[in-house]
Amino acid sequence: SSLSPIGKKLLEVGIRNMLDPEFLYVVQRPPSSYSGYPFVVEVGLAYGGGVPVSDTVQLYRFANKIPLLYDERADVSWKVVSERIDWSTYKVRFPAPVAVVTHICSPKVPYKTVGKEAIADRPEIERELVTALREAARELRLYLSRVEKREITRKKLDIYARYLPLIAKYSAELADRGKPPKIDKLLRSLGIDEKMVEEAKKKAMERLQELYATE
Numbered sequence: 001s002s003l004s005p006i007g008k009k010l011l012e013v014g015i016r017n018m019l020d021p022e023f024l025y026v027v028q029r030p031p032s033s034y035s036g037y038p039f040v041v042e043v044g045l046a047y048g049g050g051v052p053v054s055d056t057v058q059l060y061r062f063a064n065k066i067p068l069l070y071d072e073r074a075d076v077s078w079k080v081v082s083e084r085i086d087w088s089t090y091k092v093r094f095p096a097p098v099a100v101v102t103h104i105c106s107p108k109v110p111y112k113t114v115g116k117e118a119i120a121d122r123p124e125i126e127r128e129l130v131t132a133l134r135e136a137a138r139e140l141r142l143y144l145s146r147v148e149k150r151e152i153t154r155k156k157l158d159i160y161a162r163y164l165p166l167i168a169k170y171s172a173e174l175a176d177r178g179k180p181p182k183i184d185k186l187l188r189s190l191g192i193d194e195k196m197v198e199e200a201k202k203k204a205m206e207r208l209q210e211l212y213a214t215e
Contacts, residue, residue, distance in 0.1 A: 002107045003031060005040045006065060015044045015101055018060075022048030025139040027132040034124040039106035041128040045136035047143070051097035057081045058099040063109045063119060071118035077102040079121055080129045090137040091144040102129060158203070 006014070008026045015024055029041045052058060061068040061077050072078050081100050092098055110120040119125065 003038055003040050003105050004064070005042055005105050006062075006103055008042070011042055011044050011101070011103065015046055015099075018050075019046050019099055020050040021046035021097075021099070023140060023143045025136040027135050029128045029132050032124055032128055034110065034122045037106055037108045037110075039104060039109075039125060039128075041125065041132055042103040042105075043129065043132035043136055044101035045133065045140055046099040046101070047092075047140055048097050051099045053095050053097045055095050057087075060099065060101045061119075062101070062103040063111075063116075064105050065103070068117050068119070070115070071113070074112055074118040076119050076121040076126050077129060080126060080133060084126070084130050085133055085137060087137075090141040091148070092137075092140070100133065157199070 005028060008028050011028075012024060012026045015021070015026070024044065024046050026044045027042065029043075031038050031040050033039065059072060059078060059081055061072065061075055068075065077100070080102075087094070087096075087098070104119060104125060109116075110122050110125070112118045112120045
């Protein structure tokens with residue numbers, strides 16, 4: 001009852017309104033404690049969209065729902081995102097549009113100074129931050145793997161769209177047929193996403209029309 005986390009849903013809504021990312025994953029860790037004081041760690045990881053591209057992670061820190069605006073590099077959250085997480089393991093290559101939002105709620109937040117702008121790197125808090133961020137980063141890696149795979153497929157389809165019309169045209173000529181075979185059937189046989197097939201089909205048909213127009 002002494003803890004008041006933001007909550008996954010509200011944190012997600014806030015990050016989407018602030019950054020409008022392509023990817024977002026929010027983690028709320030179970031309550032833990034340091035020196036007898038309870039605390040809860042919440043972490044949001046955003047990628048792409050409105051997140052600015054930078055050589056480092058864009059870090060947004062909160063403590064008991066209050067933003068921490070100064071002394072960022074003295075904070076435990078900065079230590080975690082810059083030293084404890086190997087971003088290359090999660091397919092992030094800088095410069096990249098990556099943002100991390102951290103929220104720590106506790107009846108006694110361990111600030112480093114009287115200014116209350118940086119949180120001390122207590123082992124228990126650091127451990128919870130690392131655990132939460134690694135969970136989110138694993139989801140980001142899955143997302144980036146899907147994006148990478150889709151991009152590879154798109155490039156292959158572009159190649160097919162460029163050369164299949166030539167193959168179809170010359171095959172029809174060799175077989176003494178007036179019309180080439182339907183290219184969309186060839187594209188569909190590759191077992192690729194319907195939308196991507198349609199895009200490739202359109203490019204291929206345009207190329208086919210160009211080839212026959214030059215005769």
